[in-house]
Amino acid sequence: MEQQTPQVEVQPVNKAKVKNFIKVMLYLAAITAVEFGIAFTVPHEHKWVRIIVFIVLTIVKAYYIVAEFMHLGHEKKSLKMSIVLPMLFVVFFIFIMIYQGGAILEALY
Amino acid sequence: MANSAVIVEENKKNIWGGGVSPMKASYGKLMMWFFLLSDAFTFSALLITYGLIRFSHPAYAGSVADFKFSQEYWPIPEKVFEAFPGMHALGIESAPLVFVGLMTFILIISSVTMVLAVEAGERMDRKAVEKWMLWTILGGLTFLGCQAWEWAHFIHGSDMSMNAVGNFLQGAGLSANQYGPPNFAALFFFITGFHGFHVFSGVLINFIIFYQATVGIFEKRGHYEMVEKVGLYWHFVDLVWVFVFTFFYLV
The missing domain is CATH 1.20.5 (Single alpha-helices involved in coiled-coils or other helix-helix interfaces)
Incomplete structure (x- = not known):
């Protein structure tokens, strides 16, 4: 079966694209790290500050996943x-x- | 030669009867997006239910240092999820949120390997698609393993608390749990369970795609768009986890 398709041409890796994915991954990791930092440094008495910051950071992460990983930003x-x-x-x-x-x-x- | 082959392919395979692809996306990709939209509504409803039920229970009012599990108020999540496999052997008493942080990183990394599989598919590189799909499947299975451990730990429990009628509680079940109001554990099982089931089915679908790539189905078809569609599903699972992580563990 496989031998019937020898004409497939493999293109070289798109370096710019891969670089962008790695960049997005680092952003996501960094934001998660910041969330941890806030979880342990901002006391629970500032409940609403914590909640609002967490929600904003979550939406930033969601934006990167949807726009870059899921490619919706380029549709x-x-x-x-x-x-x-x-x-x-x-x-x-x-x-x-x-x-x-x-x-x-x-x-x- | 190459051109005529493409035309034949289009005539035979184009599901959009009119011969055009609205929104410049194939039928399958568009439908995957709409499915994910509906799934997003489902998960939103579950997480909003968590918010509703949490806000209908009293919050813990004292200082965090004196926190104790009780049926009277909603627990502080970082006091519940503070175990890590083997931490007692290392002499660590509590490692709040460390394990769930690890799970988050595993999912993010498996999302990156998925996106690299899609990129490899776009340039018809079967070997690379196979490699990155395998890493993605491995990431998914690792996540599921972590979740199994977390569930087991949550169900077995650590220490005891007393309920209103003076019974001791240890661990968590659907009707009662040591950590807080019954709904706390019920929601944990339902929401992380529903997400875990998505991860599980994602791993299965990823495996099917991996298999189809290895036997050369996509090469014969002339494109690897299936990898992209399944990739959308996999990223969605990661996306949902980002929200579960925030609303279940951080807030």
Whole structure:
């Protein structure tokens, strides 16, 4: 079977692309390291500072994974928008449900 | 010669009846994106449920140094996940979040090897695709092994706490756990379990792709787009872990 396709031509490694992937990996690793640093240095009393910083850093990491690893940043704008815009529903959902959680707490205790 | 071969391929294989690819992406790739969007909604719903239930329980109010597990309030995650295989043998009492950090790095690295497999596929390099797919599969299996250890440790528990009616609790189950309110462990099992199942199926799919690459199916087809599509799924699994890591372990 394999012998039937001898005409396959292997192209050389795209160095710029690989370099970019390594760069993204280092970014992700560095951001994770920063998250650890914050988890152990910023005291729990600053609860909301911690939460907001963690969420921002998580979104930065998610951006790098989706845009570079999943290549969405280099797709057509219509494809980008059809994936990113529906996620706005999730943002909305977060706010109502967290609010509900607080309301349940108040009702119970 | 090469040109005519491509034309035949297009006529035969083009699933988009009209002969055009909207958004400059193939049918399969586009559908993979929409599947991932729906999966993202599922995971969002699970993590938001975690937020809702956590906010409907009292938070621990005292100082972190005096923290003790109790059924009365939600535990501080870093106090729960503080074990590392063999740490007691090394004389280390607690290693908060170290193990889960290792798992995070394993997934990030396996994402990079996946992206290198996709890059190798774009330039028709079968040997490199095989190599990077194998590393990706290895990364996935390592992650699953880590998760199995973490689950086992979580279920067996470390020390005991008492519930409201005075029963001692050790370890975690679906109805009760030593660490905090019953929902804490239930959500842990459900969310990390659902993610772990995605990793598991990702490893299986990666293996199928690895096998198809080795027997030369993609070479005959003339492109390695399957590697790219499965790569999307694998990166998505990594993406979800980034969020699970933040909302389950850090916050």
